[in-house]
Amino acid sequence: MSHELMTASRLGGPDPALNPRLAAAIANAKKSQMVKSAIEYAIAKGQGKTPSGQALEPVTIEAMLPHGVAAMIECLTDNKARTLSDIRMIVNRAGGTITPTAFLFEKKGRISFQEQDKIGVDEALEEAIDAGALDISSEDGKLVVETPPTDVMEVAQRLQDRFGLRIEKAEVVYDPNEDALVTLTEEQEEEVGKVLDTLEEDPALQNLYVNATSQ
Known part of the structure; x- marks a missing residue:
């Protein structure tokens, strides 16, 4: 739950009024009885700060x-x-x-898009490669794109804008x-x-x- 709050905050900003994904994550966290202080900490952490504004x-x-x-x-x-x-x-x-x-390990960018059935690997492959992706696959109905570590957000934004996909995660990972x-x-x-x-x-x-x- 904390990870979803952090991801939503990092991708769309810390204001739930301007970030529908964060608003939904907060609602789910409250349903799971996550305490207010933990929610606030996760949102701030997504911005690289503590709730008091101190940089992390x-x-x-x-x-x-x-x-x-x-x-x-x-x-x-x-x-x-x-x-x-x-x-x-x-x-x-x-x-x-x-x-x-x-x-x-190998350090690389990894983007997971939310599950959908309109755009598959074949439809997104050329655009993804042109954007700088290293690989693209489908896992449980979700497109997963691997990129160089420095290009993860640029590739994620381009595929989101081109196909209307919703980003679930966009992060730099250590792949064994x-x-x-x-x-x-x-x-x-x-x-x-x-x-x-x-x-x-x-x-x-x-x-x-x-x-x-x-x-």
Whole structure:
């Protein structure tokens, strides 16, 4: 729920009167009994600020989790030292280490459009490539476009304007290299999942990427 609020705020601005997507996200958050302070924090976070207007700083932490699972942990915080300390404590308690892992991932832009049935891969392919996309696919009725990291918003805006598509997510992600993927047993997956759940509870967490797959 927080992620949808942040995305809506980032893409359309923090004013729900001028941003229908944000207004809908707020309504859904209230239905889910999300407290007002959490809603306000998520909206502000989408603008890179705290509710009081203080700028948030991005920090990316690289870590190796149990069973050789590499992680890229993206945070947005008003106190880098505190966030680094908090994340390091979670990783260390789980038996992991803070260590370089970025070389096991490829950084790229990824755009997901909302589900619709009018425009498919064939219809959007030429326009997407002309706009600078690297790849385009369909996942569960949604167009998914991959781009160079610097071009994600430009490509998203062009396809939205050209086809009337609605952007669900437009972000820069860390995609694990295929030759670096780690396959986990069910037991290992459960153990790593507990660490990921703890990381996701940290209020500074923005995005979390790992190179693990299931058997």
